[in-house]
Amino acid sequence: MGKLREPLNDMQNCGLPAALEVMGERWSFMILRAGFNGLHHFEEYLGALGIARNILSNRLARLVEHGIMKREALPEDRRKIEYRLTAKGLDLLPAMLALRQWGEKYGEGIPSNPVLCDERDGQPIALIGIHAHDGRVLGPMDLEWRDVADVGKAVVEDGDEEVRPQLSALR
Amino acid sequence: MGKLREPLNDMQNCGLPAALEVMGERWSFMILRAGFNGLHHFEEYLGALGIARNILSNRLARLVEHGIMKREALPEDRRKIEYRLTAKGLDLLPAMLALRQWGEKYGEGIPSNPVLCDERDGQPIALIGIHAHDGRVLGPMDLEWRDVADVGKAVVEDGDEEVRPQLSALR
DNA sequence: GATTTGCGTTGCTAATTGCTACCTATCGTG
DNA sequence: CACGATAGGTAGCAATTAGCAACGCAAATC
Numbered sequence: 497m498g499k500l501r502e503p504l505n506d507m508q509n510c511g512l513p514a515a516l517e518v519m520g521e522r523w524s525f526m527i528l529r530a531g532f533n534g535l536h537h538f539e540e541y542l543g544a545l546g547i548a549r550n551i552l553s554n555r556l557a558r559l560v561e562h563g564i565m566k567r568e569a570l571p572e573d574r575r576k577i578e579y580r581l582t583a584k585g586l587d588l589l590p591a592m593l594a595l596r597q598w599g600e601k602y603g604e605g606i607p608s609n610p611v612l613c614d615e616r617d618g619q620p621i622a623l624i625g626i627h628a629h630d631g632r633v634l635g636p637m638d639l640e641w642r643d644v645a646d647v648g649k650a651v652v653e654d655g656d657e658e659v660r661p662q663l664s665a666l667r
Numbered sequence: 668m669g670k671l672r673e674p675l676n677d678m679q680n681c682g683l684p685a686a687l688e689v690m691g692e693r694w695s696f697m698i699l700r701a702g703f704n705g706l707h708h709f710e711e712y713l714g715a716l717g718i719a720r721n722i723l724s725n726r727l728a729r730l731v732e733h734g735i736m737k738r739e740a741l742p743e744d745r746r747k748i749e750y751r752l753t754a755k756g757l758d759l760l761p762a763m764l765a766l767r768q769w770g771e772k773y774g775e776g777i778p779s780n781p782v783l784c785d786e787r788d789g790q791p792i793a794l795i796g797i798h799a800h801d802g803r804v805l806g807p808m809d810l811e812w813r814d815v816a817d818v819g820k821a822v823v824e825d826g827d828e829e830v831r832p833q834l835s836a837l838r
Numbered sequence: 839g840a841t842t843t844g845c846g847t848t849g850c851t852a853a854t855t856g857c858t859a860c861c862t863a864t865c866g867t868g
Numbered sequence: 869c870a871c872g873a874t875a876g877g878t879a880g881c882a883a884t885t886a887g888c889a890a891c892g893c894a895a896a897t898c
Binding site for chain 1: 680681682684685686687690693696697700701703715723725734755757758759760761762763764765766767768769770771772773774775776777778779780781782783785786787788789790791792793794795796797798799800803805807808809810811813814815817818819820821
């Protein structure tokens with residue numbers, strides 16, 4: 497052990513801070529969830545979430561600004577604005593469900609009465625997890641950081657110390 | 668269409684707000700990520716994240732309080748405190764990676780130089796996604812909310828209106 | 839033309855974040 | 869044992885963000 501760990505000095509050069517820039521703000525995920533459930537209008541979000549008007553206004557604007565939702569005025573009633581998830585927004589579904597499943601697993605008194613199912617066979621979806629390229633389920637200990645150049649290479653058992661990142665520091 | 672959507676009135680009876688109670692706070696995910704990468708000590712987090720001392724102190728306390736990390740004084744040097752992810756904390760890895768992969772996909776100038784790989788064969792892990800119980804990959808349109816009583820039942824093509832939740836409101 | 843609906847903005851207060859400086863216990867060293 | 873260095877915090881204060889209630893305003897409806 498004592499391999500290399502992920503360069504933490506470039507902590508900012510990582511997808512996580514990028515994602516959190518928008519989605520890390522309060523209410524963003526709840527708005528997203530409401531969007532996934534078919535809400536499209538300002539007052540719908542307002543009623544469903546119990547969020548303050550000005551905050552909702554601000555959050556929707558930011559989500560639109562970041563391309564997660566798109567804002568469109570309806571031609572048939574030009575008071576109404578439709579907020580819809582974009583492809584970029586829909587791509588957050590796995591993250592949202594993973595978070596939600598975690599909350600459901602460890603939270604208290606969470607009914608999980610409606611279950612999210614595969615429409616095809618009506619069975620509940622699988623738990624969101626980490627998979628190898630061939631579909632095997634992976635746990636935290638099965639992972640390691642590799643330099644792009646070393647992807648797919650055989651395990652360098654010794655080599656220099658401090659050569660490859662590790663997640664096994666997790667113990 | 669016109670099925671039932673997830674009861675939004677019980678918006679709080681859901682795993683998402685539960686998850687966001689801790690993980691929705693600023694820095695929580697970044698601290699978690701640092702923890703995944705083998706950091707264990709206060710000053711390590713401090714240096715790696717560029718977070719203020721009091722905030723880090725507060726956030727670590729809250730993560731411990733919620734059972735995501737555990738705090739342990741080291742016997743050999745009793746100045747040192749070890750912060751370690753618990754099983755509950757490790758369970759957040761899929762959510763963290765999903766978020767991160769999303770940020771990497773849509774963010775600008777994100778190197779993705781170290782790649783997270785399966786230690787077994789050195790291949791990059793698969794994208795975090797939504798899978799059916801049998802492993803098929805599912806998209807947002809393949810999903811629907813079902814009452815627990817209706818799980819696994821054949822699709823009720825008409826039935827009463829407003830009977831089953833939908834995600835197909837996504838268009 | 840008056841009222842309601844939909845989507846905001848504005849003003850003000852409360853809570854959260856961030857900075858810098860300080861505090862306390864422990865450790866290694868001469 | 870006195871000493872400074874190290875580890876992990878607190879305390880005080882400024883800046884940012886969230887939340888509440890009231891107002892604005894254009895388009896629809898009666």
